[in-house]
Amino acid sequence: MKKIVLILAMFIAFGSAGVVKAQNVMDGIYPKEHVPNRKPIPFAYIREADVMWAKKIWRIIDLREKMNLPLYYPVTPMDDRYSLIDLLLYGIQYEGLTAYSNKDDEFKIPITWEQVKQEMGAVNDTNMVKNPDTGQWEQKVIGGTIRSDEVKQILLKEIWFFDRNYSRMDVRIVGLCPIREFERSDSNGEGQIVKKQVFWIYYPEARDLFASHEVFNPKNDAQRLTFDDVFLKRYFGSYIIKESNVYSNRRIEDYTAGMDAMMESEKIKNSIFNMEQDMWQF
Numbered sequence: 001m002k003k004i005v006l007i008l009a010m011f012i013a014f015g016s017a018g019v020v021k022a023q024n025v026m027d028g029i030y031p032k033e034h035v036p037n038r039k040p041i042p043f044a045y046i047r048e049a050d051v052m053w054a055k056k057i058w059r060i061i062d063l064r065e066k067m068n069l070p071l072y073y074p075v076t077p078m079d080d081r082y083s084l085i086d087l088l089l090y091g092i093q094y095e096g097l098t099a100y101s102n103k104d105d106e107f108k109i110p111i112t113w114e115q116v117k118q119e120m121g122a123v124n125d126t127n128m129v130k131n132p133d134t135g136q137w138e139q140k141v142i143g144g145t146i147r148s149d150e151v152k153q154i155l156l157k158e159i160w161f162f163d164r165n166y167s168r169m170d171v172r173i174v175g176l177c178p179i180r181e182f183e184r185s186d187s188n189g190e191g192q193i194v195k196k197q198v199f200w201i202y203y204p205e206a207r208d209l210f211a212s213h214e215v216f217n218p219k220n221d222a223q224r225l226t227f228d229d230v231f232l233k234r235y236f237g238s239y240i241i242k243e244s245n246v247y248s249n250r251r252i253e254d255y256t257a258g259m260d261a262m263m264e265s266e267k268i269k270n271s272i273f274n275m276e277q278d279m280w281q282f
Contacts, residue, residue, distance in 0.1 A: 032080065035214045040207040040228050043172065046163060053275060054161035056244035057268070058105075058251075060179075061154040067237040070216045071230070075149040082213055085151040085178050087227065088201060091209045092116055100200040105157050105175060107202050119198045121182065122146045153179040155197065156238065160272050162279050169276035173203040173231055203231070240265040 063072035063084075071084040082090065091097035092113060099116050101109035111119075122144035131138050155177040162169050178198045183191045210227035217224045230236060239262075242251045252264050 027079065035224065035226060036080075036212050038211045038226060040211040043204075044166070046161075047165065050163050050165040052162050052164050052279065054159055055272065055275075056174075056249075057158050057160055057240055057272075058242040059156050059158070059238040059240045061156060061236050061238045063152055063154065065237045067235075070218075071154070071227075071236065072152075073216070080214065081216060083148060084154065084227065085148045087209065087213055088178065088206070089116070089120075089146065089148065091206065095209055097206055097209060098202065100175075100202065102177065102197040102199055105177065105200055107175060107200060111199060116199055117144070117146060119196075120146045120148075121150070121180065147182075150180045150182045151178040151198070152181040153195075155179055155241075162276065164279075167280075169272070169279075175200050175202050176206075177201070240268050243268050 061068055073083060074081055077086050092099050099111050100107045101111050157174045158171050159174060160171045177200045180196045180198055182194055184194045186192045207228055214224040214226055215230055242249060252261050256264055
C-alpha cells in the first residue's frame with residue numbers, strides 16, 4: 001500500500017513539474033512588456049488664435065506598396081502581431097473602439113459590430129443541405145466570414161496647419177477608413193472589381209490601441225515601432241486624392257484623370273510646402 005501511494009505521489013510530482021515547465025515556455029528570450037504597456041504621447045494643445053492657416057487633406061495609403069506591407073501583413077493574426085485592419089476589427093469587437101458609418105467622413109453615425117461585419121462582406125447565406133438521417137434536402141444558414149485581406153487601401157483624413165506659437169507646419173490625422181477591394185459578378189455573370197469604403201475610425205480615439213501594438217520591423221525584431229509611431233512619424237507611402245474646396249470637396253478624379261491627376265496631387269502637396277516657406281520672415 002505504501003509503495004502504491006509513493007508511486008502516485010511521484011506521478012503527481014512529475015505531472016505538476018511538467019505543467020510548470022509548460023507554463024514557463026516563451027517564444028523568445030524575454031517577456032515583451034514595453035510595447036503592450038505603452039501609452040500615446042498627448043498632442044500639444046492648440047489655440048484657435050494660433051492657427052494662421054489650415055487645410056483638410058484626404059490621402060490614400062495603398063497597402064500593396066512595399067513601404068506599407070507591415071500594415072497589411074499578417075493577413076491572419078499571429079503571435080503578438082496584427083495587420084492594421086485586424087487590429088481595428090479587434091478594437092471594435094473587444095476594446096470598445098467606435099466605428100462610424102461610411103455615409104460621410106464626419107463621424108456622426110456610430111455603427112454596431114454586426115453592421116461592421118456586414119460592411120466587410122460577412123453576410124449569412126442559405127444553402128440546401130441533405131440531411132443524412134432523413135435523406136431530405138433542408139435549408140441551412142451558413143454564417144459569413146470576414147476576409148480582412150480584401151482591405152487593400154486606407155483612406156486618411158488629416159488637417160495640415162501652421163501654428164504661429166511653435167512657428168511650424170504640423171499635421172493631425174482626424175480619421176481613417178479601410179477600403180475593400182473585391183470581385184463581384186455583374187448582370188452578365190462577369191467578374192468586376194469593386195472598391196468600397198467600409199467604416200470610419202476617429203483616430204484620436206484609436207491611439208491607445210495603436211500605441212500598445214507593434215508593427216513588424218524587417219531589420220530588427222528587438223526595435224519595433226507601434227502603429228501610433230507609424231502614423232505620427234509618417235512611416236508610410238501615400239498620395240493625395242482630395243483637398244477641401246468650394247466644389248463640395250470634390251475629388252481629383254472628378255475633374256481630371258491619368259497623368260494629370262498625378263500632377264494635381266503633387267501640386268497640392270507642393271502648395272502645402274510652399275505655404276510653410278511663405279510663413280517665414282527673414
